[in-house]
Amino acid sequence: xxxxxxxxxxxxxxxxxxxxxxxxxxxxxxxxxxxxxxxxxxxxxxxxxxxxxxxxxxxxxxxxxxxxxxxxxxxxxxxxxxxxxxxxxxxxxxxxxxxxxxxxxxxxxxxxxxxxxxxxxxxxxxxxxxxxxxxxxxxxxxxxxxxxxxx
Numbered sequence: 001x002x003x004x005x006x007x008x009x010x011x012x013x014x015x016x017x018x019x020x021x022x023x024x025x026x027x028x029x030x031x032x033x034x035x036x037x038x039x040x041x042x043x044x045x046x047x048x049x050x051x052x053x054x055x056x057x058x059x060x061x062x063x064x065x066x067x068x069x070x071x072x073x074x075x076x077x078x079x080x081x082x083x084x085x086x087x088x089x090x091x092x093x094x095x096x097x098x099x100x101x102x103x104x105x106x107x108x109x110x111x112x113x114x115x116x117x118x119x120x121x122x123x124x125x126x127x128x129x130x131x132x133x134x135x136x137x138x139x140x141x142x143x144x145x146x147x148x149x150x151x
Contacts, residue, residue, distance in 0.1 A: 003029040003055070004094030005048075006087060006115040007040025008102040009067065015134030016040075016100050021047050023098070023128065023136060029055040033090045036061040036077070040100045042069035049073035058093070060086045087115040094119075096126045104131055 003024070012020065024032075024047060032048040034041045036059040048057055059074040062083045081089070091097055097119040099112060107113045120127040128138040 001027055001029050002031040002033070002093065002095045003027060003048075004033045004090040004097045004119070005041065005044045005100075006035065006090065006097065006112050007044060007100035008112055009037055009039040010102050011039040012043045012100055013132045013134070016130050016132060017043060017047070019130045019134040019136055020044060020098065020100065023130065024048060024051055027096070028053070029096075031056045031058065033058045033060060033093055034071075035059075035083075035086055035090060036069050036071055036074075037067050038069050042071050044098075044100070045069075045071045045073045060090050062086055083111055084114070087111060088118055091115060091119040091123055091125065094125065096128065099127060099129045101129065102132060104133070 032055040034045045045057060045059070048055055056075045057073055059071060059077040061068050061077065061080045063080050097116065099116045101112050116127055119125045126138065128136060130136050
């Protein structure tokens with residue numbers, strides 16, 4: 001399985017980190033794509049790097065060096081590109097997108113949520129959201145209400 005990842009620059013909560021690790025162990029991805037941004041992308045790549053078996057890790061950096069993590073856990077680093085283009089490429093190359101937002105509800109705007117919306121709404125891919133409290137929801141996009149309402 002090819003997994004893509006998008007998340008907040010603010011970083012994962014401890015509960016998101018724990019849920020993400022367990023979920024990736026369950027999925028056993030062969031390939032992992034991330035945006036090499038500071039925060040959640042960087043943390044998720046480090047988690048993927050420690051999986052057994054370890055997936056091939058592809059880094060998709062954006063154009064703003066100040067926001068780049070320069071994560072060292074990679075098999076291939078693609079050329080930097082516009083954030084919107086980069087996020088769509090991660091989705092296009094993945095079977096399943098994992099989203100780790102900073103909010104407790106679906107948002108109309110923002111890079112994390114626009115990537116989510118593209119994956120689930122436009123591409124019809126399986127999307128899993130790991131909310132800040134570690135609760136995991138998986139479904140094709142219908143819009144997310146507060147996570148406690150969709151458990």
